[in-house]
Amino acid sequence: MIAAKQLHMTVYASLLAALTAAGAYLAIPIGPVPIILQNLFIFLSGLLLGSKWGVASVGVYLLAGALGLPVFAGGVAGIGRFAGPTGGYLLGFLPAVYVIGWITERTRKRAVSDVLAMVCGSLIIYAFGVTWLKTLTGMTLANTLAVGMYPFILGDALKIAAAVPIAKALRPVINR
Numbered sequence: 001m002i003a004a005k006q007l008h009m010t011v012y013a014s015l016l017a018a019l020t021a022a023g024a025y026l027a028i029p030i031g032p033v034p035i036i037l038q039n040l041f042i043f044l045s046g047l048l049l050g051s052k053w054g055v056a057s058v059g060v061y062l063l064a065g066a067l068g069l070p071v072f073a074g075g076v077a078g079i080g081r082f083a084g085p086t087g088g089y090l091l092g093f094l095p096a097v098y099v100i101g102w103i104t105e106r107t108r109k110r111a112v113s114d115v116l117a118m119v120c121g122s123l124i125i126y127a128f129g130v131t132w133l134k135t136l137t138g139m140t141l142a143n144t145l146a147v148g149m150y151p152f153i154l155g156d157a158l159k160i161a162a163a164v165p166i167a168k169a170l171r172p173v174i175n176r
Contacts, residue, residue, distance in 0.1 A: 008174075009049065009053045010056075012048065012049060012053070012057075012174055013045075013049055013053045013054075013056045013057035013060065014057070014060065016041055016044060016045045016048070016049065016054075016057040017057045017058070017060040017061040017064070019041045019044075020038045020041040020042060020045070020057070020058070020061045020071075021038075021061060021064070021065075021069075021071035022041075023036060023037035023038035023039075023040060023041045024036055024037075024038040024071055024072055024073045024074070024075075025074070025075055027073040027074045029074065030151060031147050031151075032085035032086070032133065032137070032147060032148070033085060033086055033089065033129070033133065033147065033148050033152070034073045034074060034086075035151070035152060035155055036073045037159070038073070039122070039125070039156060039159050040159040040162060040163055042058060042093050042096060042097055042100075042121070042125075043100060043118045043121060043159060043160065043163045044163055044166060044167060044170075045057045045058055045097050045100075045101075046096070046097040046098070046099070046100025046101040046104060046117065046118075046121060047100060047101075047104050047109075047114055047117065047118070047163060047167040047171075048167055048170055048171065048174050049101065049174075050101040050102075050104060050105050051097075051098045051099075051100075051101030051102045051105060052101070053101075054097040054098065054100065054101040055094060055097055055098050055101070057097070058093045058094055058097045059094065061093075062090060062091075062093065062094070065077050065078070065081060065090075066078070066079045066081075066082065067079075072086070072090070073086060083136075084136075085132075085133055085136055085137065085148075086129070087132050087136075088128040088129040088130070088131055088132025088133060089125055089128065089129035089132075091128055091132070092124055092125040092126075092127065092128025092129055093125065095124050095128070096120075096121035096122070096124040096125045097121065099117070099120050099121055099124055100117040100118060100120065100121040103116065103117035103120065104117050109167075109171060111164045111168070114163070114164050114167055115160055115164060118159075118160045118163060119160065122156050122160070126148075126149050126152075129148055129149075130144050130145060130148045130149050133147070133148040134148075
């Protein structure tokens with residue numbers, strides 16, 4: 001029974017890693033940091049898989065990109081992406097999914113706690129991403145926020161709103 005559950009979780013983690021990669025292809029370039037759909041799948045990884053398996057899913061995604069598979073925004077790849085303007089956001093995915101999963105594991109998986117978890121995850125992604133972008137470019141904090149955070153807040157709010165009913169629908173399937 002335990003081996004079957006591990007296999008199921010491995011499949012779900014792999015599926016969410018693949019969906020994260022697919023979400024990265026839906027990119028709208030608006031500057032050094034594009035608008036992408038991959039955050040939705042980062043959120044869902046934490047909500048549906050929890051901290052351990054969520055980190056495994058995002059780790060597989062990041063490793064695939066670092067090893068050269070074209071899974072990052074716009075279909076690019078390589079370890080060098082972590083040194084570019086989006087590197088902080090990519091690295092922020094790991095602690096974000098962990099925190100989302102951690103909060104989800106400790107709550108009753110209600111919409112309010114799911115939203116809180118994803119807001120915390122978004123703040124972590126922004127903290128890593130904006131800090132790295134500011135360090136890399138030397139822009140002022142105000143300019144960095146204008147380029148690396150403010151344009152994405154509405155989109156992330158919509159992704160959070162979409163993730164809540166998706167998680168509610170999929171939790172019974174995953175937790176069987």
